[in-house]
Amino acid sequence: MTISETPGAAACPGCLAAPVMSARALKRAETIGTEIQLSLPSIHCASCISGVERGLMSLEGVNDVRVNLTRKRATVHVAEGLEAADLTAALSAMGFQAQPLDSATLSAGTSDLAARDLLMRLGVSGFAMMNVMLLSVAVWSGATDATRDLFHWISAMIALPTIAFSAQPFFWNAWSALKAYRLNMDVPISLAILLASGMSLFETMNHGEHAYFDAALSLTFFLLAGRYLDQKMRTVARSAAAELAALESPTALRMVNGVAETVALTAIAVGDTLMVRPGGRVPVDGTVSEGASELDRAFLTGETDPVAVTIGAAVRAGEVNLTGPLLVRADAVGQDTLLHSLADMVSVAEDAKSKYNSLADRAARIYAPAVHLLALAAFLLWLWLTGGDVRVALNVAVAVLIITCPCALGLAVPAVSTVASGRMFSNGLLVKHATALERLAEVDEVIFDKTGTLTKGTPELLDPDTIPEQAFAIATALADASSHPRSASIVAAARGRGLPDVAVSDIVEHPGLGVQGKLNGKVVRLGRAVWVSGNDESGATQFAIEGTAPVSFAFVDTLREGAHDLMDALRKRGVSIMLLSGDAQEPVRRLANDLGIENWRAGVLPTEKAAVLEERQAAGKRVLMVGDGLNDTAALALAHVSIAPASALAAARVAADVVLVSPDLSHISDALRIGRSARGRILENFAVAALYNSIAVPIAVFGFATPLAAAIAMSTSSIVVSLNALRTR
Amino acid sequence: MEVLSYLIPISLILGGVGLAAFFWTLKSNQYDDPDGDSARILRTDYDDEPAQD
Structure with missing residues (x-):
């Protein structure tokens, strides 16, 4: 390939840009x-x-596209008439997975604005700090003299x-704390900043x-x-969580x-x-008025087997x-559905969680009064030493306030949380709650849900090798026609x-029963045992050629990737494991044996799950709950800290502190490890x-602190x- | 020391230009998609503006 054959962008950027630009401008103008x-x-x-x-x-019909990587x-x-579904279809044809998001859920950009506002203030204080530092x-x-005064x-x-x-x-945070007769970290910060600038102005005059x-200024900046x-x-975590919620577009098909x-669901x-x-989610609580089908209730009850419903x-x-x-x-819409009554329970528990005493809060509670008392003591000491020289005494008091001011303390927690959340994210975990990392570090018991959490929630054929080949082939042809x-x-x-x-012909799906077809003039059926052979064996799937004995197909719910590794890692850590499932005794027992979990309970109702959690917490355990369903x-x-897989129902993801985006369960042990590491780093920082402070405070109190020492x-x-x-790590 | 009366305003103005540039980047959404921007610069397609979302 020679250069003359392909005049790339570098050869003439304008030639490439001009036509594209005018095309874009034209499209925009429309x-x-x-x-x-x-x-x-x-x-x-x-x-x-x-x-x-x-x-x-x-x-x-597409006017403008912008990708945010x-x-x-x-x-x-897009122009009128083009739907999100058309776009996703076009993208999947090109080999990109795409899902429409609900714009209404995403438009809550207030936290974005808050971050931008802080960045603006940070930029201004950084600029000012550098210039003043140069003069200093x-x-x-x-x-000396006039030059010093000028500077x-x-x-x-x-x-x-x-x-x-x-x-x-x-200032605003400190003011709102003082109004409520409380002290927070912002009170000593504001006091130090205000006193320092006021005192300095007085000295300058x-x-x-x-x-x-x-x-x-450097206090403000850091x-x-x-x-x-x-x-x-928080913005990143929140926008990702909002995105997960927006994935479920709240629409329904109304018959008019x-x-x-x-x-829209609200209408x-x-x-x-x-x-x-078929394949859709039931949008409201109601009664079937026409049709027959099977419903997957795994999210609500934890049952793996579908339930048949009719009028x-x-x-x-x-x-x-x-x-x-x-x-x-x-029959019930919006607030009255079962989903929403559970949401109320969640909001009550959220309140309890926000009362959790984070390490930063605890440090601030000791720190804030100590600093004020120290500064006051220094002021009084120097007032007495100098025989009533307010200027000197105030100078020392300001020096104490500045030197003890929690620069390092203010960075100690956010710096660690940022790094830890980044590590969590690269392990496929999304931290939603500010104190979730600290709470993860304290976990000493893990309670798992079964369906959809430890298992994939989808059935897998058990022992396919034992099924006669011919029956298998015909059954496959029938199964191909059903979803x-x-x-x-x-x-x-x-x-x-x-x-x-x-060659099976005349394949028809009988909703709620199974699939039927014809082979060499004989009727072949794959479906519920009752329908195929008249044999009332609940939950079983059978296949039969007219006039011959039926063949049974058994299914198991497959384990999620990494489940065994996770159990090993947890045992090594000495964390006790418990399994709570709403499913029947037998599948739960099989799974518990497979994973080596000794402590398991089957057929647990949602309220019982909550009761078990309360009981464990009352017994002094810090429980990590991992679950995905409404139940x-x-x-x-309620749990001390909770993780929900990304495949979970929106309500569960909202309730959880951490969302596991990766399909691999073993990352939960990474979460525990990172949480502990983060807590360790925070304590080290403190x-x-x-x-x-123990070095700097005596220096300041005895009046040796200079602006240079404070800056360093x-x-x-x-x-x-x-x-x-x-x-x- | 008269030189100070030129140099200090000059240094402040230069710093102020930097600050104004920072404000401009902030206002024109240049911190919205850092990953995308680092990839976009290596493409041959023409880009006329950063994200507007």
Whole structure:
């Protein structure tokens, strides 16, 4: 390939850019259209961005596409008539997984704005700090008289407006704490900043030697940096959690004059008739008015086996329809559904969680009064020593406040949390709650749910080798026509087995019963035992050729990846393990034996799960609850700390502190390890801060502290703390 | 020491330019997609603006 053949972008950027640019501008000038947000979990590189953007732009009706690689999301503006489903279909044809997101759920961008606001204040204080520091260096190296005064005045002119702007978050927090007669970390911070700048201004006016403008500014800067890290981490976690919630678009199919139309869930009233297609989730609590099918209730009750329903049967929001279309009359909507009554339980438990005493709170409670008393003591001491010289005494008191100010303390927790959350994220874990890491470190018992948590929640064919080949082949041909999970598992087991081809004709799916077809004039059936052979064996699936003995197909729920490794790791850690399932005795016993769990209970109701949790906590255990279903929600919220897999129901993910995004369960032991490591680092950071204070405080109290000493001490301790945070593994 | 009367304003103005540039980057959403931006710069496609979401 020669250069002349391919004039790349570098040869003439303008030639490439101009046509594309005008095309884009033209498209923009037309209507922007409606906005659709897509989640693109698989994109990771530059060519993925190009592929998605170019691919979508080439579609008729797409006005604008923008991929955000950090959030793995695309914002698309489309003309009227183009649906999100068209876009996802086009993308999956190009080889990109895509899912539409609910824009309404995502638009809550207030936390984003808060982070940007903090970044702005951080930038301003950083700029001011650097300039004042430069001027201070001149003063420290010996500027005197008029020059020193000039430099002090310039510093004051930079520092005072900066502090008025940048330190506002601390002032507001301190004010609201004081109004409630409490002391928090922001009170000593605000006091130190205000006293330092006020004192320095006074000194400057009176041609004094020491001005602490640089100290006041670096305090503001370092503490804002801690705040920003904290805010950023929460924003990322929250937006990811919002994204998970947005994945379930809250729509339903309402039947109007025999035609199904898509409406928002909020628009549904009691008495409306709704269509639930196979594969769809039941949107409200109601009664079946037409059709027959099977429902997957695993999320609600933990049962693995689907339940058959016909006209008159009650259905609950959250159940998944498997085989036939159902018409459901809505009996309860919105707040009245079972789902929402559970949500109330969750919010009560959330309240309890927010009362958890984080390490930072505990440190602040000891620290804040101590600092104030110390500064006051220094002030009184020097008042007495100098025989009533208020200026000297105040100077020393300010020095004490600045030197003890919790620069390192302010960074100690957020720096570690940021690093730890990053490590958790790279292990496929999403930390949703601010104190979840600390609580993870304290765990000494783990309680698991079974279906959907330890297992995949989908059936797998048991012993396919024992099934006669011919029966297997015919059954596979029948199963291929159905979307029932058991059918899917038969087809999956048959793949690569080299079964003979069979020509089954007239295949019909009988919702709630099974699949029927014809082979050489004989009726063949695959489905419920009652329907296939008249044999009432509950839950079993059978296959039969007309007039011959039926063949049984048995299924098991497969284990999630990494379950065995997780159990080994937990045992090694000395954490006790318990299994609580809503499923029947037999499958739970088999699974417990397989994983070596001695402590298990089957057939547990949701309220019983919560009761067990309460009982364990009362016994002094710090319980980690891992669960995915609606029946686990209350238990997840009650537990000391909780993890839900990403495949869990929205309610469970909301209730959990950590979401396991990766399908591999063994990452839960990583979570425990990282939590412990993070707690260790935080405690070390506190120790560093304490050590530093024990050296610096006597120096300050006895009046030896200079602005230079304060500047060095402050930056060193902050850097040491940040570096220590990086050691979190 | 008269030189100070030029140098200090100059240094402050230069710093102020940097601060203004920082504000501009913040206002034009340049911190929204750091991963994407680092990948985009190596593509041959033309990009006329950062994300607007």
